[in-house]
Amino acid sequence: MDLAGFTEEQLTVREAVSQVCSQFPSSYWQECDQEERDPKEFHAALAKDGWLGIALPEELGGSGLGISEATMMMQTITQSGAGMAGAQSIHANVYATQPLAKFGTKEQIEKLIPNIINGTWRTCFGVTEPNTGLDTLRLKTSATKNLKDSTYLVSGQKIWITCAQVASVMILLARTTPIEETHKPTEGLSMFAINLDRSNPGLELKKIKKMGGRAVDANEVFFDNYEIPADTLVGKENDGFKIILHGMNAERCLLAGEALGLGYAALEKASLYAKERQVFGRPIGKNQAIAHPLADAYMRLEAAKLATYHAARMYDASKTDSSISFQAVGTACNSAKYLAAEAAYTACERAVMTHGGMGYAVEYDVERWLRECFVPRIAPVSREMILNYISEKSREMVDTEDQTKSPADSAAGDDGGHSGAAKGTTAKDKECQYCHQAFTSSSLGRHLDQYLFKKKPDGIHDVEEIRRIRSSITRRQARTSTKHESPDVGTRKGQNESPSGSAHEPPARPREGPRFLFNTPSWHATGVINNLSESTSQDVANSSRVPVSHSPGSLDYTGRSSKTKDADTVRALELALQEVLDNIKAATNTTRPRLSPFEFDVQAETFPSLVLKLLPPPPALFATQPFATSTSFPLEPPNAGQVELVRHALKAHIDKWRAEQLGISQTTNQAGSRTKNNHVNDPQMIHATAQQHDEISSRHLDLAYQNWMMLSLEVKKHTWQLELTRAFVRESEKRKDLEAQLNRVQQEAEKLRAQNERLSSCQWPREFALFPPDTLPLPREAARELDALDNSYTSPESSRWDYDQLVAKWKRVVMHDKSMGRVGASSYRGIDESTPESTIRPKLNAPGAENHSEFPSFGYVAPTTTTSSNIPPTQHTSPYDAAQQSTYNTHQATKRQRLMNGSEKDVGSVAENDHYRSSPQLANGHATGWSPASVQSLLATSHPPSTSVPANSNRYGPS
Numbered sequence: 034m035d036l037a038g039f040t041e042e043q044l045t046v047r048e049a050v051s052q053v054c055s056q057f058p059s060s061y062w063q064e065c066d067q068e069e070r071d072p073k074e075f076h077a078a079l080a081k082d083g084w085l086g087i088a089l090p091e092e093l094g095g096s097g098l099g100i101s102e103a104t105m106m107m108q109t110i111t112q113s114g115a116g117m118a119g120a121q122s123i124h125a126n127v128y129a130t131q132p133l134a135k136f137g138t139k140e141q142i143e144k145l146i147p148n149i150i151n152g153t154w155r156t157c158f159g160v161t162e163p164n165t166g167l168d169t170l171r172l173k174t175s176a177t178k179n180l181k182d183s184t185y186l187v188s189g190q191k192i193w194i195t196c197a198q199v200a201s202v203m204i205l206l207a208r209t210t211p212i213e214e215t216h217k218p219t220e221g222l223s224m225f226a227i228n229l230d231r232s233n234p235g236l237e238l239k240k241i242k243k244m245g246g247r248a249v250d251a252n253e254v255f256f257d258n259y260e261i262p263a264d265t266l267v268g269k270e271n272d273g274f275k276i277i278l279h280g281m282n283a284e285r286c287l288l289a290g291e292a293l294g295l296g297y298a299a300l301e302k303a304s305l306y307a308k309e310r311q312v313f314g315r316p317i318g319k320n321q322a323i324a325h326p327l328a329d330a331y332m333r334l335e336a337a338k339l340a341t342y343h344a345a346r347m348y349d350a351s352k353t354d355s356s357i358s359f360q361a362v363g364t365a366c367n368s369a370k371y372l373a374a375e376a377a378y379t380a381c382e383r384a385v386m387t388h389g390g391m392g393y394a395v396e397y398d399v400e401r402w403l404r405e406c407f408v409p410r411i412a413p414v415s416r417e418m419i420l421n422y423i424s425e426k427s428r429e430m431v432d433t434e435d436q437t438k439s440p441a442d443s444a445a446g447d448d449g450g451h452s453g454a455a456k457g458t459t460a461k462d463k464e465c466q467y468c469h470q471a472f473t474s475s476s477l478g479r480h481l482d483q484y485l486f487k488k489k490p491d492g493i494h495d496v497e498e499i500r501r502i503r504s505s506i507t508r509r510q511a512r513t514s515t516k517h518e519s520p521d522v523g524t525r526k527g528q529n530e531s532p533s534g535s536a537h538e539p540p541a542r543p544r545e546g547p548r549f550l551f552n553t554p555s556w557h558a559t560g561v562i563n564n565l566s567e568s569t570s571q572d573v574a575n576s577s578r579v580p581v582s583h584s585p586g587s588l589d590y591t592g593r594s595s596k597t598k599d600a601d602t603v604r605a606l607e608l609a610l611q612e613v614l615d616n617i618k619a620a621t622n623t624t625r626p627r628l629s630p631f632e633f634d635v636q637a638e639t640f641p642s643l644v645l646k647l648l649p650p651p652p653a654l655f656a657t658q659p660f661a662t663s664t665s666f667p668l669e670p671p672n673a674g675q676v677e678l679v680r681h682a683l684k685a686h687i688d689k690w691r692a693e694q695l696g697i698s699q700t701t702n703q704a705g706s707r708t709k710n711n712h713v714n715d716p717q718m719i720h721a722t723a724q725q726h727d728e729i730s731s732r733h734l735d736l737a738y739q740n741w742m743m744l745s746l747e748v749k750k751h752t753w754q755l756e757l758t759r760a761f762v763r764e765s766e767k768r769k770d771l772e773a774q775l776n777r778v779q780q781e782a783e784k785l786r787a788q789n790e791r792l793s794s795c796q797w798p799r800e801f802a803l804f805p806p807d808t809l810p811l812p813r814e815a816a817r818e819l820d821a822l823d824n825s826y827t828s829p830e831s832s833r834w835d836y837d838q839l840v841a842k843w844k845r846v847v848m849h850d851k852s853m854g855r856v857g858a859s860s861y862r863g864i865d866e867s868t869p870e871s872t873i874r875p876k877l878n879a880p881g882a883e884n885h886s887e888f889p890s891f892g893y894v895a896p897t898t899t900t901s902s903n904i905p906p907t908q909h910t911s912p913y914d915a916a917q918q919s920t921y922n923t924h925q926a927t928k929r930q931r932l933m934n935g936s937e938k939d940v941g942s943v944a945e946n947d948h949y950r951s952s953p954q955l956a957n958g959h960a961t962g963w964s965p966a967s968v969q970s971l972l973a974t975s976h977p978p979s980t981s982v983p984a985n986s987n988r989y990g991p992s
């Protein structure tokens with residue numbers, strides 16, 4: 034064993050006790066074991082040097098050391114070869130005296146303690162009964178007070194009482210008030226320090242033949258109106274359970290130490306044998322089949338050693354440090370005993386196997402130790418009960434009402450009156466791990482749930498962790514239902530009721546229906562476990578009578594209990610699919626350049642249709658200028674006045690297209706990607722194509738105008754009306770598209786709101802409440818680079834393309850707000866009717882627009898003057914409105930790109946590449962309020978306003 038880390042006192046104890054033990058070789062213990070002879074010489078040797086009072090105060094004649102040192106003493110004893118027998122011969126003298134020293138009267142202490150320390154009297158500990166076993170609180174042995182002569186009459190039976198044959202004193206736990214007459218089972222028990230006077234009537238001892246540790250006796254003890262003096266009562270009558278608990282954590286540490294010693298001794302023997310024993314011409318230890326199990330056993334022992342001395346240290350420190358709770362000490366001591374016992378068992382078993390046949394021989398000791406190593410696994414509390422206790426205490430592992438009433442309360446929970454052991458069903462035996470308030474098991478659940486449903490985050494309660502813990506509990510009611518019940522309530526109800534209301538109906542079978550094979554997303558909203566193995570979820574379903582459907586590798590959403598949730602799933606899938614399609618489309622558009630600056634075939638258009646497509650309509654009826662302006666299309670058939678306007682519009686379109694294509698070309702070249710359309714991205718080619726379009730469109734305009742002028746006035750009027758009607762239909766269709774876009778924007782807004790809510794409910798680590806972390810602003814360039822790196826998630830060609838992530842994301846959106854889609858785009862203030870008209874008017878003639886030329890600046894929308902907040906409701910059907918909407922969309926997209934899987938780089942490139950840039954007005958800082966060209970481009974149905982904003986443009990563009 035590695036001795037690093039032990040204190041000076043512990044090492045001194047180890048050395049000194051080793052010296053005593055060295056007087057008792059293996060042969061001594063073999064004989065004692067074989068002959069079932071009490072090792073009284075050993076007991077006397079230790080008593081002589083005062084070791085029995087190691088953990089008792091100096092004023093009582095003890096050494097004044099702690100349980101840490103006492104544990105080391107016990108480990109040294111077992112490790113010396115004495116095994117459990119050696120330890121058990123003094124064990125009760127060390128720990129059973131702890132409550133006596135604390136709660137005994139002066140007379141009791143003065144009479145008993147010195148005699149126990151010097152070895153005159155030996156002690157035994159009488160708790161276990163044959164009929165109640167680990168359920169200590171139900172023990173039957175009674176001590177009835179005889180008021181006449183101040184004595185108690187003890188009746189009942191104890192079992193497995195170690196050293197009763199040689200002990201003079203028994204620390205006895207007996208019931209002084211019948212359990213039926215107490216408020217709690219923990220009441221009515223009393224502790225006595227009685228003389229075991231075998232000459233007195235009413236006392237009988239019967240030795241039990243046993244498997245190991247035969248040197249020390251274990252007994253059945255029968256009391257039949259055995260009379261004991263009243264002054265043998267230790268502490269108050271009926272308070273015995275609390276008093277006796279005082280020694281139990283100490284006892285667990287001692288036993289852990291004993292187990293460790295046994296394990297190390299066995300391992301040492303095994304290693305030695307593995308080195309010496311030659312088979313097949315070499316030491317058996319050269320075989321990994323021998324060496325590895327021993328290595329594994331060593332590591333287990335070392336780990337258990339850490340746990341053991343940590344627990345002992347906590348136990349000692351808790352006497353002076355009030356911040357160490359009884360709960361924590363109880364958990365540490367029980368854990369240590371469990372781990373050490375299991376590690377010892379592993380080591381002993383492997384030691385026997387390493388010895389082969391000789392492992393079975395008494396001579397090699399390991400068979401004795403293997404027989405003995407079961408004791409720390411069984412006593413004083415079995416490993417099963419420790420697991421009950423720890424799982425109850427840790428809560429994350431088990432959280433059911435049944436478990437909280439488990440007999441762990443009776444046996445394993447030992448925390449000096451704070452443990453479940455001392456609690457009835459309503460005892461506040463739980464502690465909030467965050468605020469350390471005491472609760473009953475169910476009120477703790479409710480307390481934690483408050484932070485999920487009602488209370489605001491307080492920086493102490495980790496909401497995310499609580500959610501994780503609580504979400505592993507099967508709940509009958511989904512969180513999203515209107516009435517929030519705590520999971521505890523839900524669980525309780527779930528245990529008694531079936532969803533159909535009948536208490537005895539078997540769990541409902543999952544409905545048949547479509548199965549979605551999107552891996553197994555954990556949908557916390559339901560509160561139903563969906564990440565367990567089939568059998569486990571079945572168990573949960575059975576125990577809670579909540580239908581749980583789950584098949585490995587797939588999630589059967591149809592098994593969920595509410596139709597609403599099914600709808601949610603379908604909705605989430607639909608949204609996820611939509612997003613996937615949008616992204617694919619956007620990605621495709623990014624790599625596919627637009628070959629023409631126009632959405633329509635210019636050469637197929639007549640002069641009036643060009644006028645209607647390229648010029649904005651007259652301002653709305655209720656605007657200050659209800660009539661056509663010099664830049665809008667006329668109400669009468671167009672004429673020469675519109676030719677130059679249309680020519681400028683055509684040119685603006687071409688310029689804008691050229692700027693976009695150059696931007697794309699630059700981006701593509703920077704990214705180093707080579708697409709098959711790369712020749713189209715050649716800047717020279719772009720310039721040449723733009724030039725060509727310029728010439729062709731200009732020539733076509735002249736021809737179309739000439740053709741138009743050849744028509745009679747009547748025909749012109751009819752044709753113009755026809756074109757107006759067509760334009761109206763076109764606008765109606767666009768409006769429909771915009772409405773669809775609006776719907777999606779609303780959904781997106783809801784998603785962002787839900788995200789925002791979720792983020793604001795996030796808890797910081799508790800330390801941050803005291804020392805908030807500094808937030809460093811991320812430089813824009815760095816952010817862009819990061820986003821660019823993350824682009825691979827958004828590319829359908831990428832292997833990192835993650836559909837499950839996408840679905841999970843949309844599920845969160847749907848889950849967080851059932852009102853999705855119902856709430857209007859409230860953040861979109863463009864429909865605020867209260868907006869003063871002066872602020873929403875196009876600013877063509879506004880002061881400050883002095884540089885604005887005769888023609889509107891086709892090709893861009895100035896964000897400063899046409900923000901989403903200044904769009905009148907009356908313009909919703911007009912292209913202006915659409916422009917505002919698109920502007921709004923662009924801004925929204927910027928946010929969305931950051932929050933979702935897009936790239937701000939792309940968004941940033943909107944500003945760099947799109948029509949904003951290409952406008953001379955923007956460069957001059959003079960912005961016009963609107964532009965027909967920008968409207969056209971933003972409303973483009975097949976191409977996004979900027980191909981470098983793929984997700985955005987396609988997502989909200991008509992599909």
Ligand SMILES: Cc1cc2nc3c(=O)[nH]c(=O)nc-3n(C[C@H](O)[C@H](O)[C@H](O)COP(=O)(O)OP(=O)(O)OC[C@H]3O[C@@H](n4cnc5c(N)ncnc54)[C@H](O)[C@@H]3O)c2cc1C
Nearest residue numbers: 158159160161166167193194195411412413414415417440
């Ligand atoms: C060598 C030896 C020395 C001992 N010395 C003493 C002594 O000096 N003084 C004294 O008072 N006692 C002594 N004991 C008794 C010892 O403390 C008990 O044997 C031990 O507490 C187990 O109790 P039991 O035997 O009654 O087991 P039972 O209570 O009968 O339990 C039997 C099995 O069922 C399991 N079990 C029971 N309930 C549950 C549950 N709810 N969940 C899961 N598993 C459960 C237990 O873990 C155990 O495995 C000694 C025992 C031994 C073997």
